[in-house]
Amino acid sequence: METVDIARAVAACQAITGADDAVVLSNSNKIVVRLLPGEVLARVAFDGEHGFAGELELGRRLAALGSPVVAPTDLTVHQRDGFAISLWRYYEPQGDVTPAEFGAALHRLHAGMREVDVPAPHFMERVEEAQAVLADRALSPEVPEADRELLVATLTERGKAASTSGAREQLLHGEPHPGNLLSTTDGPLFIDLETMCRGPVEFDLAHAPEEIAAHYPGIDRKLLQDCRILMLAMVTAWRWDRNDQLPNGRQRAEEWTAQIRSADSVA
Secondary structure, rough: OHHHHHHHHHHHHHHHHOOOOOEEEEEEEEEEEEEEOEEEEEEEEEOOOOHHHHHHHHHHHHHHHOEOOOOHHHHOOEEOOEEEEEEEOOOOOOOOOOOHHHHHHHHHHHHHHOOOOOOEHHHHHHHHHHHHHHOOOOOOOOOOHHHHHHHHHHHHHHHHHHOOOOOOOOEEOOOHHHEEEEEOOEEEEEEOOOEEEOOOOOHHHOOOOHHHHHHHOOOOHHHHHHHHHHHHHHHHHHHHHOOOOOOOHHHHHHHHHHHHHHHHHHH
16 A cells, blocks of 8 residues: 555554554555554455455354464454455464474364355466456556466466366465464464465465475375466466556566576476
8 A cells, every 4th residue: 555545544443443553564455553552453455455254254263163363353344434444353473483383374274264164266266367467468568578478378287287186175275475374472373364265275385485385294296386386477477467566576576487487497
C-alpha cells in the first residue's frame, strides 16, 4: 500500500478496535498491524481485494484442532473507509524456527487440513492466473520475449507434470514460506491462510526452504522438484504484472528467471 493508504488503514483499525496505538509490521498489497494495548493483530486489504471470510473460518477450525496456526479473535470481516480488516491473536516472537521445527509444523498443519472441509481452488488455478499475466502483453509489457517464452513453457510443462503425477491431493496452505511462519512462545505458527488451495503436499513444500524437505516424511522428490520450478515460474510471472507492488519485484523476476533457465539446462 502507498503511504497515504497505510495511514488511512491504520486509522480504520484503531477506530474499529479502540486501540490507542498501532505498529505496521509488514506492507505489500495488504498490511499487517499490531494494535496496542492488547494482543491483537490486524490484516488489512482494500475492500473487494481479499478472501478474509474463508481465511477466518479455516483459522478457527484449525485452531480448534490444535493445528499450528494463528487463531482469529473473531470471525467478522470488519469494513471501514474502503478497507476490509480481519483480527487475529498477537503472539510474542520467540527466536528462530529450525528446519526440523518448520518441517514438523508443516506436517502437523497438513494433518489438520485433512480434517476440515472448506471450499478452496485447485493449485492449477493459480498456475492459470500466472499464465494469464504472461498472455496479456498489456498487463506484462516489460517482460523480455525470451523470458516470456521460457516462463510460459515452464508453467505449461511443469504444471502438467505436477497435476498428473497421481499424488494424493488435499487442502494446502498455498504459500508456507518463512514469512508466513511465526516463531512464538506457543511454538511455530502459520499465518496468511488466504492462499489456501488443493493439491499435493509437495506444492506447499516447494514454497519452503529446500532443507525443510529433509524433515517432512514421504516426499515424492521428482514431484517436489517439478513443484519448485513451477512455483518459481508462477511468482516470477506475478512480479512482471504492471500492477505488482512487491519491492524490487523486477530485479527478483530477473534473478528467478535465471534460476529457472539454469534448472532447465540441468534437467
